[in-house]
Amino acid sequence: MSRSPSARDEVPEGIPTALDWVVMCADMATVHAAQRYACIVELWDDAIADARRREEPVAFVERSVRLEVASALRITEHAAGRLMGVGRSAAGITPSNTTDWRVKAKPGGALEWTSPAGRVYLVHPERRIPQFTVDPPGAPPF
Structure with a gap:
């Protein structure tokens, strides 16, 4: 069924679209x-x-942690090692990580x-961030 151009659905301002x-x-x-990377590094x-x-000796600590992460996330030891490596390398590259x-x-x-x-x-922000409000104003229903 085709719709006429005047019947297009328009989203009011402030209401989030599907995108x-x-x-x-x-x-x-x-x-x-x-956060997962930060927790792994911690x-x-x-x-x-x-x-x-x-x-x-701390020589076996890395493997121990790698096995724990692999078991907890149900992934291979190799994949856990990659998570640890990415987490470690990313841990110091954002300004928020410095005091x-x-x-x-x-x-x-x-x-x-x-x-x-x-x-x-x-x-x-690069995109508009939707603002959510309670209608009618007041305490949330939950």
């Missing part, structure tokens, strides 16, 4: 992947620190980064 949902889901998946660092506290950088969220999804030297960088 907005796809982008939000992709962004959330990226954040979750980054597990690895904790295992090394624990071995050093007990004055044991001297500060970041603040601004309205509209912008991020305000402050460098150790005090310079401020305002980064705007």
Whole structure:
């Protein structure tokens, strides 16, 4: 059944479109992947620190962690090693991982980064970020 051009569905301003949902889901998946890498590196660092506290050799720590990650995620030892390698290499490349950088969220999804030297960088999102409101105003129903 064909539809006339006047009967096109238009999404009101502020209501997320299907594409907005796809982008939000992709962004959330990226954040979750980054958190997974950070957790793997933290597990690895904790295992090394624990071995050093007990004055044991740390030579087998990497394999032990690799096997734990592989078992927990139901992946091969090789894939777990790749996760550990990517996590370790990515652990120090973002400004938020250094204690001297500060970041603040601004309205509209912008991020305000402050460098150790005090310079401020305002980064705007590449896409419009939907704003969700409760209608009617008040407490959520859950």
